[in-house]
Amino acid sequence: MWAQVFDLGLHPGGGWARTSRPDEPDRSVGKDATDEMNATTCAGDPGRTLRAVQISSLGTYVPPRVLTNSQLEQIVDTSDEWILKRTGIRERHIADDDVATSDLAVEAARIALAGAGVTAADIGFLVVGTTTPDTFFPSTACLVQDRIGATRAWGFDLGAACSGFTYSVTTAMQMVASGAHDHALAIGADVMSRIIDYEDRTTCVIFGDGAGAVVVSPAVDPELRILDFAHEVDGSGGPALRMPACGSRLPASHETVDQRLHYVHQDGAAVFKFAVRKTSEICQRILARNGLRTADVDLFVSHQANRRIIKAAAGQLRLPEEKVVINIDRFGNTTGATIPLALGDALADKRLKKGDLVLLASVGAGFTVGAMLVRWAY
Numbered sequence: 090m091w092a093q094v095f096d097l098g099l100h101p102g103g104g105w106a107r108t109s110r111p112d113e114p115d116r117s118v119g120k121d122a123t124d125e126m127n128a129t130t131c132a133g134d135p136g137r138t139l140r141a142v143q144i145s146s147l148g149t150y151v152p153p154r155v156l157t158n159s160q161l162e163q164i165v166d167t168s169d170e171w172i173l174k175r176t177g178i179r180e181r182h183i184a185d186d187d188v189a190t191s192d193l194a195v196e197a198a199r200i201a202l203a204g205a206g207v208t209a210a211d212i213g214f215l216v217v218g219t220t221t222p223d224t225f226f227p228s229t230a231c232l233v234q235d236r237i238g239a240t241r242a243w244g245f246d247l248g249a250a251c252s253g254f255t256y257s258v259t260t261a262m263q264m265v266a267s268g269a270h271d272h273a274l275a276i277g278a279d280v281m282s283r284i285i286d287y288e289d290r291t292t293c294v295i296f297g298d299g300a301g302a303v304v305v306s307p308a309v310d311p312e313l314r315i316l317d318f319a320h321e322v323d324g325s326g327g328p329a330l331r332m333p334a335c336g337s338r339l340p341a342s343h344e345t346v347d348q349r350l351h352y353v354h355q356d357g358a359a360v361f362k363f364a365v366r367k368t369s370e371i372c373q374r375i376l377a378r379n380g381l382r383t384a385d386v387d388l389f390v391s392h393q394a395n396r397r398i399i400k401a402a403a404g405q406l407r408l409p410e411e412k413v414v415i416n417i418d419r420f421g422n423t424t425g426a427t428i429p430l431a432l433g434d435a436l437a438d439k440r441l442k443k444g445d446l447v448l449l450a451s452v453g454a455g456f457t458v459g460a461m462l463v464r465w466a467y
Contacts, residue, residue, distance in 0.1 A: 148200025177396025181297025181421030213270025218253025251453030253425035277425030297421030301429020
């Protein structure tokens with residue numbers, strides 16, 4: 090496994106600089122170690138300051154059509170009781186046939202822009218974390234950029250599956266922290282219903298469609314900011330959760346279609362075990378290196394893959410139920426959109442307030458793993 094971890098600490102010059110910490114491995118021995126450290130700090134200049142960055146707004150969107158467990162009973166060999174017991178899901182939102190990922194992303198982006206009080210022309214960078222792009226190319230980010238009128242923005246799609254949102258927010262944050270742009274847009278959006286086999290009851294009951302977007306900007310109050318992030322990948326877990334065909338390895342053919350290889354294939358037991366273990370591990374690590382305990386966390390917002398995964402990870406972290414956001418019952422697993430949808434519900438329910446310490450966590454296909462610490466800005 091290769092883990093890439095960054096830390097943001099207060100720099101004497103008044104900005105924010107990545108700094109090594111006493112509990113990190115000593116990388117000062119040897120030229121290669123020094124080169125690696127410089128490459129992962131600040132483009133060869135570890136003393137360069139970075140700006141504090143806040144999440145300025147959140148926008149979410151789900152398609153109006155709802156697919157309930159009872160309706161799934163008419164499609165596949167399953168039951169409401171079976172789905173609820175194993176996943177915690179009661180219903181999910183499904184996009185109409187003429188609706189694509191970019192359509193959901195555009196709706197969420199417009200809401201986020203309005204909430205931040207900025208226009209699309211103010212956005213300098215945008216990134217879309219998605220597993221279901223409209224097309225391989227052009228990117229969904231290009232389509233969103235055009236439709237919202239972000240004429241000064243550049244961007245791209247980011248493929249990290251269910252970690253797409255945390256990875257996208259981190260990427261956008263760095264663009265603002267570096268001073269390259271004053272405002273960036275990070276989106277997590279997926280139409281998972283397009284790649285789900287509705288003859289496979291182990292996967293078709295899990296997924297739904299949705300989108301979430303945030304605007305990140307220089308922090309108005311340097312205390313209310315994105316504090317830190319930690320991300321890693323473990324490529325050995327690739328076979329456990331994948332869509333086997335449709336890429337350069339297995340391009341579309343009669344054989345791949347007949348073998349139903351253009352749908353999600355999952356080893357549920359392997360994903361469950363990895364997700365619980367790594368969610369707990371990466372959350373403990375990011376808290377410890379910031380001198381924090383789980384008792385300091387006001388709200389835990391994990392990727393909504395499965396109610397049992399979330400509760401097991403929260404249990405290992407010793408987080409009480411009132412600090413854990415679970416809304417998978419209403420949306421299912423929307424992949425890149427689960428965390429913003431959960432944040433949106435927390436805001437609507439007044440569980441998330443200005444100044445709260447929020448711990449975000451994600452595990453996705455790859456495997457990808459992510460965590461973020463955020464002091465909520467509004």
